[in-house]
Amino acid sequence: MGSLFRSQEMALCQVFLQSEAAYCCTAELGELGVAQFRDLNRDVNAFQRKFVNEIRRCDDIERILRFLEKQCQKEKVPILRLGENPLTPSPRELADLETTLEKLELEMKEFNTNYEALQRNNMDLLELKHVLRKAQTIFDTGEMGAIQDSASHAELMNSLTSRCGPVASGSPPREASISFMAGTILASKVQAFERLIWRISRGTILVRCSDIETLLQDPHTGEDVRKSIFFAFYQGEQLKSRVKKVCDAFRATVFPCPDQPQDIREMSIQIMTRIEDLKTLLGHTQQHRQQVLTASAKNVDSWTVKVRKIKAVYSLMNCFNIDTTQRCFIGEAWCPTQDLERIRMALLRGSEAAECSVPSFITPLKTNDTPPTYHKTNKFTSGFQAIVDTYGVATYREVNPAPFTVITFPFLFGVMFGDAGHGLVMTMMASVLLWKEKVISKQKDMGEIASTIFGGRYIIFLMGLFSIYTGLIYNDVFSRSLNIFGSRWSAQRSVYNLSEDAANNDTTFVFPTFQLDPTNTSSDYIYDNGPYPFGLDPAWQLATNKINFSNSYKMKMSVILGVIHMLFGICLSTFNHTYFKKKINLICEFVPQVIFLSCMFGYLVVLLFYKWIVFTADKSGCTPGLLIGLINMFLLKHQENPVNKDGTECTIYSFYPHQSTVETILVVVAVLCFPWMLFGKPLYNRWHTKRAHYSEVHNIDEATTTESSTDDGHAGDGFMDVMIYQGIHTIEFCLGVVSNTASYLRLWALSLAHTQLSEVIWSMALARGFAFNSILGVPVLFCIFSFWAIGSLCILILMEGMSAFLHALRLHWVEFQNKFYGGNGYPFEPFDLRQIHEGVMPEPA
Known part of the structure; x- marks a missing residue:
């Protein structure tokens, strides 16, 4: 039975689906989500597969849905997000949905076309209204009469000179009527427009421009634009033609404008009436459009999920083989063995839904292919499993570090973070995510950082709890100590x-x-003469040798935790060796590794506890040093203890009698473990291979021979190849014992850094705020507290928390998992239609 401790047992199965029930059965399997299908048509082009037309139809429907969603966003119509996960619709529902959406798309496009045309007419009428208003002003002020009275060319040139400066002299003045052309142009183009008119006419065309005070909405883009009114006064048809060409070039709008004040008034009244009628029509059109979009917004999300499910089903069916009779689809899938009965029931439901008389069925296959790794997780364990899988997916059926990481990861984080106050803040932040879990989980497109933080909410919660625990042991709350039980x-x-x-x-x-x-x-x-009930005595907060004491304590604790953690990892390797029936690994790897680590640093841990128990305060003058003792042990250097004046022995070089003999034995045993690990497996494999080769017994178990002689995937390798491989791993382990133990000192280093930085922020900020004794101290303390709170949150919680998180990752990935974890597998990625509701499109393996 599969569990989180070891990946579930998988089986490669062959699925036979009747053509009439293939769609329904595939949909049922997708809703179940426990089968990882293989693509049996990898050599076939995507455009040559059987259901390519159905997939194109789904793509077209998705395009329509994106169009509707864009229209809803443009009109600020809220889209109702789907609460429940709808079932996969039938192919008949796809046809009905396609017809409905095509009609809706056509209707919306007609709405957009008509509405844009109405808006364009409305904009033209508004511009014409401003043009007529300006024309009325020109006639009322007598400016037009003055221009009409200037019938001679010289008078017109003088009028232009007053605006544009001197121009080249032209033909002799003659009497002629003055005409004008009126319209609107973008305000940004007015200067260029005037300059070009002046150049093409050599100053014979008079231009009057005036900005429209109100902004107008562009019917095509929907953006507000600013326009200006222009009047171009000219003589003759030739200049009129030139003005018209310039207006066309600048995309100016030209309006017919009467040349009599009475006609302008009558036309203005007509324009105002048309504007009011057009506003009413625009309002009704917009209201009807809003109703259609509101009704569509209720179903857009549901339609999208349904179409994507149909598309996913057809995409998977393209991966099936078809028998020669074209009546049966054949697929292959990896399935958990414990879910085979559920798969059979899903196939039965699919056949019944399709009203197929011939049932579909599934049958396991024998294969030598490596199955995928499947760990069944929940919302609590999924984050810790993701931490392990980021390093490497577990090899099929090997021990999974995730169950132990659930505790060890936040605990080691807490050892490095080590502040109950900061841990409380972190716990409260994670508690908010847990409280609003259902609401936040329904949101889509949260962003990569936000989704990562939300996915690790339980990890953050446990990290906060363990930080509170270790902070209370350190008696460190925002760099202060609590005197809860009374100092000793x-x-x-x-x-x-x-x-x-x-x-x-x-x-x-x-x-x-x-x-x-x-x-x-x-x-x-x-x-x-008794210990503080829990954690450190608060008297150490005032001690001048606090750092010396805490450094010694945390350094020793880091070594103890590191050795225990690594020994535990080596012990977990026994489960792998036993399960995969590699007894030689138990003898030639597990046993010497445990002995090697125990003789070196396991002995150091024993000395630590021995020193704490035996050497009390009254013996501090004759306490041996651990570091010097460890160095002398490996140098096989032993010194005699001096004698005190009273004749007693001062044990400054040894912890116990006959220590030199014991340490010499430990060093010799540790040295002997090296050739044990180096030559044990290669020599055994060589002996076993020769025995199998020269044996006259032909009924030897083939599986046993293969497993024993080709251990660790070295089938067919020569003796020297196996020796080189084993030598690399042996040297890596022996050097790693030293380097990995030293690596656990980061537990002490980061805890020290966090404590000192917290004290600096306290002394530089909040402690100075408490020094004020007057009433002015209240606002000053408030400002200082804000600075201290922001600094603590950004630096001590976020930055230091991220640093401790990364170092905890390192300790698990390198120091812990390399003792037993291969991580050479590949993940189980089932065809799960439920993921579409979460925005993930399933794909066949």
């Missing part, structure tokens, strides 16, 4: 020779620095 250290006032009143009133008194000795039981120094 105390000092009397007699130490300072200070009265109680002086201690309470003299704020300028500077307390001296003194040493609290746990071996001193006098009345002045009190130590109750």
Whole structure:
């Protein structure tokens, strides 16, 4: 039975689908989502497959749906997002949906065409209204009469000179009537328009321009544009033709404008009436268009999901083979063995839905192909499984690190983060994501960063909880300590020779620095000779040697956690060796690896606990050093302990009697483990291969021979090839034991960095705010608190949290998983139509 500890058992199955029920059965399998189909037509071009026409129809329907969605967005009509996942529709529903959407598309395009034409007419009428209004102004002010009275060419030239400067002299003046052309042009083109008119006419055409105060909406783009009114006064048909060509070149709109004031008034009244009628018609058209879009917006999301499901079904059916009778589709799929019965029931439902008398069925196949890796996860474990899969998907049926990562990853993060206050903030942020989980999960297109954070909400929540836990052990809350249970250290006032009143009133008194000795039981120094109930004693917050103590404590703790973590990883390898029946790996890899690590750093961990238990405060003067002892151990250098004046032995070089003998044995055993790991497997494989080759017994189990002689995928390799491969892995492990143990010191380093940075931000910001004793301290403290809160959030929680997260990833990927995890598999990607509702398009493998 499959579990998260080991990937589920998979089987390569052959699916036989009757042609009448192929669509319904495929849809049922897609709704079930437990089969990863293989493409049996890889050599066939995509445009030559059987259901290419159906897929093109789906593409065309998707185009229509995108058009409708764009129209809804343009008109700001909200699209109703789909709550439930609709079932895959039948091919008949596809035809009905195609007909409905084609009619809707045609109707919307007619709406757009008519509405755009009405808007264009409305814009023309509005422009004409402004033109007539300007023309009326010209006639009312007498400007037109002055121009008409200037019948001679000289007078017209003088009028132009007053506006545009001197021009070249022309023909002798003669009497002629003055005509004009009126229209509108984009305001940005007015200067170029005037300049070109002046040049083509040599100053004989008078142009008057005026901006329209209100913005007009372009019916084609829907954007607001600013236009200007122009009047061009000229003489003769030749100049009229030139003006018309310039207007066409600048895409100016020319309007017929009467040359009599009375006609202008009558035309203005008619234009106003037409504008009002057109506004009413535009309102009715827009209202009807809004109704159609509102009705469509309720179904656009549902239609999109249905069409994509149909398209996915036909795309998968293109991967099936067809028998010679054209009556049966044959497909191949990887399926979990425990879900085979569910698949058979889905095929039965599909046959019944298609009313097919001949049932479809599935049958397992024998194959030597490597199955995909499938770990069944939920919303809680999926984030941790993603962390493991990012490094590499587990080899089929090997031990999965994810169940252990659920605890070890946030715990190691908490060891590095180590602040209960910052952990509480992180927990609250993750709690909001958990509280709004259903609402946020329905949102689409959240963005890569937002979706990643939401997907890891449970990881962040656990990281916050473990940060609170380790922060309480460190007694570190926003770089301050909490005196919850009462400190085990105390000092009397007699130490300072200070009265109680002086201690309470003299704020300028500077307390001296003194040493609290746990071996001193006098009345002045009190130590109750017992540990603080939970975590560090708050007295260390005021100690000048706080960093020295915390560094020593966290450094030792990092080594202990690292060795335990690596030993646990090596122990997990036994499950792989046992399951894959590689007993030689148990003897030649697991056993020497455990012995090698235990003799080197496992022994160091034992000495750590031994030192904590045996060497108390009264023996601190004769306490041996761990680092010097470890170096002397590997150098096989041992020194005799000196003798105190009272004749007792000062154990400054040894922890216990006969230590040198024990350490020599450990070093020798560790050295012997190297050739054990290096030559054990290659020699065994060589012996077993020769035995199988020269054996006269021909009924040897082939599977056993293959497994034993070609272990780790080295079938057919020579002895030297196997030796080189084994040598690389042996050297990698032996060097890795040292480097990986040192790598766990990052637990201490990041915890120290976080603590010191937190204290710096506290002392540089919030501590100064508390120094104000006047009423002005309130607003100052508020501003300083804001700065401290923002700095803590951005630097200590986000930046430091990201740093601790990445280092925790490193410790799991490199130091932990390389002890047992191969990560050479490929993921199980089933054909799951339910993913379409989440915006993911399934594809065959």
